[in-house]
Amino acid sequence: MSKQIAHYNGLYGDDKAQVSHTYIYSQLIAPRNRTTNWGLKPHLHGNLYQLFFLEAGQATLDAVAEPMELVTPCVVLIPAGTVHGFTFSPQVKGRSLTVAEALLDTILQVSPSILIELNSLYVLSDFTEEESFAELLNLERHIHAEMHSQLPERQLALNGYFKLLFVKLFRLLKHQERKAAGSSNRNLHYFHEFQKSVARAAPFEKKISDYARELNITPVHLNRICQAVKGKSALEIVNANTIRRAHNHLVYTSSSISEIAYTLQFADSGYFTRFFRKHTGLSPVAYRAQAYRDETHAGKVAAETQREKQLPA
CATH class of the missing domain: 1.10.10.60 (Homeodomain-like)
Structure with a gap:
């Protein structure tokens, strides 16, 4: 009668995937034309960290005490093992980036505090001149392009892009926390x-x-x-x-x-x-x-x- 909360080792809908510890996947969130709301039912990924870069349109995040209406542009960070779902409007525009948790551990091992800080679900929407949404989205596109290239030292380049992306997300989180803490309305x-x-x-x-x-x-x-x-x-x-x-x-x-x-x-x-x-x-x-x-x-x-x-x- 009832459905299980889906648990995927790969991407949403792929219940047979066995991804490697170097797994990376980048894609458009809405690659096809749609006329009605659509979404991802509540699910989790046991060993994958996901980032959703929502550029425009309306979206609802189903991962907290109550559904959260998202204001675009925003970046949603979803650590491995976090139950989450989305409802998207037909006009939604953005990209998602999925990376093996083991690979992130390796890339960020010199700065473990970053991954510790970002190991909770966050919605980042208060951008700065230094850490703008456009720059974060551009880094995701660089990762996408590098993934599909045949250039030498591709993994080294990917590691560099990931380090820069997560440093900027970390700084943005700290900025958001400082602004909230320093606000006249606490x-x-x-x-x-x-x-x-x-x-x-x-x-x-x-x-x-x-x-x-x-x-x-x-x-x-x-x-x-x-x-x-x-x-x-x-x-x-x-x-x-x-x-x-x-x-x-x-x-x-x-x-x-x-x-x-x-x-x-x-x-x-x-x-x-x-x-x-x-x-x-x-x-x-x-x-x-x-x-x-x-x-x-x-x-x-x-x-x-x-x-x-x-x-x-």
């Missing part, structure tokens, strides 16, 4: 740090007071920030993240309700069921069944539409 900075911490933590691993302590603020202050930025309390945001994780397990895996409750660290399946019903209005079993019916109905509608197009006028 609420957004605190909220983003809270969101990242919630996304990284296991459900029920931390209390609201723990999140507040990480930010060196009080729980009352954290709640005020969440209300100001999102119109929700800190606990509501944490619970929404738990519901979203439960949704992924219910819709994309065949795990039993008891297994999902255990994975999400609920005391028992009964507590999980009550919690889920309180926040969605449905029991986990009913929610999974409804998701299956909706997907089946959508498939039938698509098939009927295709048949109608094939009928003579």
Whole structure:
């Protein structure tokens, strides 16, 4: 009835690939003409680091507590093992770059702090004159061209381009953090740090007071920030993240309700069921069944539409 969260060793959709430790792949994000929104369902790559350079159009990132509307231009950094998905508008324009995690470790071994800093999901959109989006995209195109060349010392050149690209991404991240920290309105900075911490933590691993302590603020202050930025309390945001994780397990895996409750660290399946019903209005079993019916109905509608197009006028 339900789908697994796809785990790819290669690119999206290729579940049989076994890539080498020197694997690199560069491609356009939308190589064909499209008239409707399209995307990549939530999935992960066990040994690949991905970068999405979104130049124009609309896109939604499905990898955090709530879907994030992306403002282009931006660069999305997705480390290996990070569940993520995208919805793209027909007008989206950009490129993606995929590289073996082992190769990055080798290239950046002289500066391991860069990879440590960039080993979380980030959306970079506040560019500078020195680290402009155009320059980052140009570096990606240089990598693409070098990959397909037959010039001598190609790997050395690729290593150099990757080092420069990641140094610039590292500097951009630090610039973004400094700007947020130095802003007269620190609420957004605190909220983003809270969101990242919630996304990284296991459900029920931390209390609201723990999140507040990480930010060196009080729980009352954290709640005020969440209300100001999102119109929700800190606990509501944490619970929404738990519901979203439960949704992924219910819709994309065949795990039993008891297994999902255990994975999400609920005391028992009964507590999980009550919690889920309180926040969605449905029991986990009913929610999974409804998701299956909706997907089946959508498939039938698509098939009927295709048949109608094939009928003579």
